[in-house]
Amino acid sequence: MCGIVGYVGNEEAAPILLDGLKRLEYRGYDSAGVAVVAPEGELQLVRRVGKLFRLEQELGARPLRGRIGIGHTRWATHGRPSEVNAHPHVAGPIVLVHNGIIENHMALRSALLARGARIASDTDTELVAHLIHFKLREGMVLEEAVRRSLLELRGAYAIALLSTEEPNRIVVAKSSSPLVIGVGEGAMFCGSDIPALLPYTRRMVFLEDGDFAVLERDAYRIHRIDTGERVERPLRYIDWSPVMAEKGGFKHFMLKEIHEQPRAIEDTLRGRLHREEGDIYSEEIGLSERDAQAIERVFLIACGTSHHASLVGRYYIEMLARLPAVAELASEFRGRDPIVGPRDLVVAVSQSGETIDTLVAAREAKERGARVLAVANVIGSAIPRLADASFYTHAGPEIGVASTKCFTAQLVALLMLAIWLGRRRNVLDPIKARELVEGLARLPLQMRDVIIGTKQLVSNLAKRHGNARDVLFLGRGFSYPIALEGALKLKEISYVHAEGYPAGEMKHGPIALIDVNVPVIVIAPRDRWYERTLSNLQEAMAREGKIIAIASEGDEAVHRLTQDVIEVPEVIEFLNPLLTVIPLQLYAYYVADQKGTDIDQPRNLAKTVTVE
Numbered sequence: 001m002c003g004i005v006g007y008v009g010n011e012e013a014a015p016i017l018l019d020g021l022k023r024l025e026y027r028g029y030d031s032a033g034v035a036v037v038a039p040e041g042e043l044q045l046v047r048r049v050g051k052l053f054r055l056e057q058e059l060g061a062r063p064l065r066g067r068i069g070i071g072h073t074r075w076a077t078h079g080r081p082s083e084v085n086a087h088p089h090v091a092g093p094i095v096l097v098h099n100g101i102i103e104n105h106m107a108l109r110s111a112l113l114a115r116g117a118r119i120a121s122d123t124d125t126e127l128v129a130h131l132i133h134f135k136l137r138e139g140m141v142l143e144e145a146v147r148r149s150l151l152e153l154r155g156a157y158a159i160a161l162l163s164t165e166e167p168n169r170i171v172v173a174k175s176s177s178p179l180v181i182g183v184g185e186g187a188m189f190c191g192s193d194i195p196a197l198l199p200y201t202r203r204m205v206f207l208e209d210g211d212f213a214v215l216e217r218d219a220y221r222i223h224r225i226d227t228g229e230r231v232e233r234p235l236r237y238i239d240w241s242p243v244m245a246e247k248g249g250f251k252h253f254m255l256k257e258i259h260e261q262p263r264a265i266e267d268t269l270r271g272r273l274h275r276e277e278g279d280i281y282s283e284e285i286g287l288s289e290r291d292a293q294a295i296e297r298v299f300l301i302a303c304g305t306s307h308h309a310s311l312v313g314r315y316y317i318e319m320l321a322r323l324p325a326v327a328e329l330a331s332e333f334r335g336r337d338p339i340v341g342p343r344d345l346v347v348a349v350s351q352s353g354e355t356i357d358t359l360v361a362a363r364e365a366k367e368r369g370a371r372v373l374a375v376a377n378v379i380g381s382a383i384p385r386l387a388d389a390s391f392y393t394h395a396g397p398e399i400g401v402a403s404t405k406c407f408t409a410q411l412v413a414l415l416m417l418a419i420w421l422g423r424r425r426n427v428l429d430p431i432k433a434r435e436l437v438e439g440l441a442r443l444p445l446q447m448r449d450v451i452i453g454t455k456q457l458v459s460n461l462a463k464r465h466g467n468a469r470d471v472l473f474l475g476r477g478f479s480y481p482i483a484l485e486g487a488l489k490l491k492e493i494s495y496v497h498a499e500g501y502p503a504g505e506m507k508h509g510p511i512a513l514i515d516v517n518v519p520v521i522v523i524a525p526r527d528r529w530y531e532r533t534l535s536n537l538q539e540a541m542a543r544e545g546k547i548i549a550i551a552s553e554g555d556e557a558v559h560r561l562t563q564d565v566i567e568v569p570e571v572i573e574f575l576n577p578l579l580t581v582i583p584l585q586l587y588a589y590y591v592a593d594q595k596g597t598d599i600d601q602p603r604n605l606a607k608t609v610t611v612e
């Protein structure tokens with residue numbers, strides 16, 4: 001979605017803004033712009049449609065002068081991508097950038113036009129700039145004009161603005177869209193996302209919904225929008241290093257992030273495994289032993305890839321903690337008045353911690369008295385802030401739009417949660433728990449083996465089958481969500497039509513699709529579902545589908561059925577998804593690479609979906 005950066009300090013602002021915008025490129029955008037104000041108040045504004053290099057070229061040819069500025073990458077919501085619709089927007093001395101959607105934009109537009117505003121763009125954003133400008137003309141000081149204007153807005157926003165009449169301060173505000181302040185030495189930053197600010201500071205302050213803040217070179221103040229009252233928010237130290245958000249020699253972030261999975265898992269497991277006891281240490285889960293025993297149901301709510309992790313998590317919780325569990329798409333859970341209450345645990349799973357549907361669904365569950373546990377990767381993001389407790393994944397920043405390392409980190413977090421619940425509820429045999437914990441500890445090395453050991457074969461298969469128009473992914477049990485994830489990865493980045501299906505449902509529809517042109521990727525590791533999946537594999541073969549099997553090492557039966565077998569180490573069945581998903585991520589990557597698509601920023605997709 002859109003990205004915001006802002007800077008006020010002693011350095012030239014434009015290069016810092018451009019650098020920040022580049023670090024936000026991964027979020028997906030269609031146009032970009034920066035505004036810098038010179039000390040004497042001269043406004044310099046550059047906006048360009050398309051990729052950032054266009055903006056960069058312009059800034060190279062015509063450098064901007066000034067130590068304060070704001071920048072933006074836009075993902076069109078109101079009005080097509082064009083220079084005039086790109087941010088920043090200007091009204092009188094006000095220059096403003098915005099993420100989110102202002103819901104009452106139609107009423108605002110008519111009211112502003114009636115007052116004689118000259119509105120240049122189709123955006124909802126420009127209206128906010130005019131609103132503030134009118135209030136300045138009525139004689140309000142900047143801060144008050146901003147606060148009063150914000151009171152008139154409905155919807156989700158993160159805003160950064162400045163006035164050419166006061167070129168020493170940036171005002172930012174937040175309601176349901178992320179905004180973080182970066183506290184530097186003699187400099188203040190703001191951004192919609194942590195990676196934009198990482199090279200400059202790791203000291204960050206997260207605004208709450210309904211906050212606005214004034215940033216000056218050496219200080220910042222935070223106030224409530226409704227009362228104007230001053231508030232304090234904790235200063236947090238973010239331990240992600242800027243290098244983590246760079247490609248490090250890989251052709252794409254996605255490929256780098258696939259390779260980072262063993263480390264992401266190691267970091268997510270660190271300090272949480274009690275190997276002797278076969279247990280999980282976790283204060284962070286935020287439940288007492290008695291709470292764990294009192295839970296009656298678990299809801300896992302999420303979107304996209306996080307939903308697929310939740311589908312596996314649902315099996316983990318049911319099978320290991322013997323609790324009824326459902327995984328629901330957050331967009332379907334919210335707004336239907338779900339039956340959920342104080343005896344339920346709602347696990348909100350989200351890489352970014354900012355996805356609007358997951359956030360709203362978690363809020364609705366909390367309002368009904370459910371206990372909300374966040375499983376998120378971004379510390380201090382909106383969902384953990386709303387939740388009663390947060391069990392973080394530690395995958396580091398994920399830049400590729402298609403989630404990979406965060407998915408596997410979510411799987412281990414959910415498995416740890418299930419083990420913890422199972423032990424607290426006395427339904428998980430300690431010997432089995434020890435086996436699981438030992439298995440988890442061995443996992444990073446096995447994942448490394450799978451990445452290194454399968455990538456050549458997978459790349460060859462991608463060359464052979466990459467031109468197929470449709471691909472079918474099949475799996476049962478733990479492998480069913482993995483089939484969904486394999487199909488999602490492929491369609492997201494290579495634009496090939498792909499469907500994931502529970503293998504047992506194949507006969508109820510998808511079998512009609514299978515012919516000699518359709519690759520069928522069957523996920524069939526050794527587990528309790530293995531025999532039945534193998535029957536489905538044979539049925540697909542009988543229809544001349546081109547079978548690629550993901551199987552456990554040394555599985556002769558599968559080798560006899562098809563020549564295209566990708567092997568993964570044999571592990572305790574609960575861990576299979578963490579290994580079988582890797583060749584599918586690589587398959588999607590190599591097919592897309594061969595097609596030359598924009599792998600890290602696939603068309604129309606955004607990394608974090610903060611609008612509805």
Ligand code: G6P
Nearest residue numbers: 304305306350351352355403606
């Ligand atoms: C977007 C991303 C996906 C992600 C989904 C949920 O669609 O492109 O990769 O899985 O949002 O995001 P979350 O941050 O809540 O996990």
